[in-house]
Amino acid sequence: MKKTFSIISFSILLTFSFLSINSCNTREDTVSCFPNSPISVNLNLNLAAYNNLNYVGQPVYIDEQQSGTRGLIVVRVQDSPVSFKVYDRNAPHLCPESNTTLEIKDNISIVCPKDNATWILITGQPTAVSSVPPKTYFWNYDAATNNLNIYN
Numbered sequence: 001m002k003k004t005f006s007i008i009s010f011s012i013l014l015t016f017s018f019l020s021i022n023s024c025n026t027r028e029d030t031v032s033c034f035p036n037s038p039i040s041v042n043l044n045l046n047l048a049a050y051n052n053l054n055y056v057g058q059p060v061y062i063d064e065q066q067s068g069t070r071g072l073i074v075v076r077v078q079d080s081p082v083s084f085k086v087y088d089r090n091a092p093h094l095c096p097e098s099n100t101t102l103e104i105k106d107n108i109s110i111v112c113p114k115d116n117a118t119w120i121l122i123t124g125q126p127t128a129v130s131s132v133p134p135k136t137y138f139w140n141y142d143a144a145t146n147n148l149n150i151y152n
Contacts, residue, residue: 030135033095039137039152040066043074046146053084053148059104059121061089062150070101072137072150073110077122085124086137086150093117093130102134110134 041064043050052058056076063071070089077083091100091112099114109127110119117129124133140149 030092030132031095034092034135035069035090035096037068038066039068039072039150041072041150043148043150044146045148050148054146057107057122059107061104067150069096073102073104073121073134074148074150075121082141082143084139084141084148085122086139087124088135088137090135091117091130092135093132 041062043053043062045051045053050060052060053074053076056079059073059075061071062074068088068090073087073089075085077085087102087110089102090096091102091114094100094112094114097114100112102110102112104121105111105118107121109121110124111117112130115129118127119125119130119134120127124136126133137150137152139151141147142149
């Protein structure tokens with residue numbers, strides 16, 4: 001009986017330890033003070049304001065209602081099949097301050113003005129200072145209406 005209890009206890013302990021270690025690796029990679037706000041934006045890509053999103057690599061800033069605390073950066077990353085990246089403009093590695101709003105540089109990279117952390121626009125991969133990618137959001141594209149729905 002004691003041997004069975006020991007084996008079960010050890011198995012449970014091992015399972016919880018494994019889950020705890022892995023949960024740290026799968027958490028969202030943003031600082032704990034990253035603002036959490038609802039994202040719900042519908043963009044009609046037939047409108048002139050969003051025309052750049054009909055072309056790969058042409059980003060657009062979105063600053064509409066329910067687009068986060070500082071807005072979004074949206075870029076089409078592929079035509080076939082159509083694919084987008086939607087980034088939060090809050091720096092993922094710093095607590096929000098007046099100079100931590102992410103900016104697009106030369107339609108190639110995203111930059112944090114405070115510490116010059118940079119990411120590749122098309123992939124979100126960090127290239128300098130930060131090892132944390134920008135926070136991304138879900139999207140749904142309707143080719144029939146040319147509408148892009150962004151949400152979290």
